[in-house]
Amino acid sequence: MTAITVLPPTDQDHAELHFASGVPGFPAARSFSVTPWGTEPSPFFLLECHEVIGLRFVAVPPAVFFPWYEPRFGPEVFQAVDAEGTDDVRVLVILTVHSTAEKSTANLLGPLVVNSATGQALQAVLSGSGHSPATPIVKRP
Numbered sequence: 001m002t003a004i005t006v007l008p009p010t011d012q013d014h015a016e017l018h019f020a021s022g023v024p025g026f027p028a029a030r031s032f033s034v035t036p037w038g039t040e041p042s043p044f045f046l047l048e049c050h051e052v053i054g055l056r057f058v059a060v061p062p063a064v065f066f067p068w069y070e071p072r073f074g075p076e077v078f079q080a081v082d083a084e085g086t087d088d089v090r091v092l093v094i095l096t097v098h099s100t101a102e103k104s105t106a107n108l109l110g111p112l113v114v115n116s117a118t119g120q121a122l123q124a125v126l127s128g129s130g131h132s133p134a135t136p137i138v139k140r141p
Contacts, residue, residue, distance in 0.1 A: 015119075016031065016033060016034065017032045017047065018120055018121060035048070047094075058097050072129075077113055077122060081122050090114045091114070092112040093107055093108060094112065102136070102140065109126055109133040110133060111123070
């Protein structure tokens with residue numbers, strides 16, 4: 001397993017993401033447009049599916065809420081997105097946005113791994129990592 005540095009997307013990152021096998025739970029969802037979400041400057045992105053009308057995700061670089069988060073991926077993940085190494089990918093996590101930030105969560109169990117040069121993407125599943133698919137983005141007292 002390789003640990004990667006989680007960096008925010010750059011201006012060079014693709015505005016389209018392509019999931020060869022779809023997204024878990026949505027096998028037909030393979031192509032997504034990526035646009036900034038929120039008031040500029042915003043770390044948030046809206047991923048809108050081309051194949052499944054109305055399917056949208058809000059995603060963010062995990063360091064925005066979880067600077068300690070360092071997911072580890074095996075070589076099969078890099079191979080699946082046609083990346084040579086950790087410098088070629090960016091990581092995003094999908095948010096479940098509720099009426100308040102205190103109720104909103106991030107999926108740290110299933111981060112998105114994106115080849116910055118090609119837009120090829122994969123939702124990795126970090127089985128056995130102890131991470132949750134519903135991690136609160138605001139620490140609760």
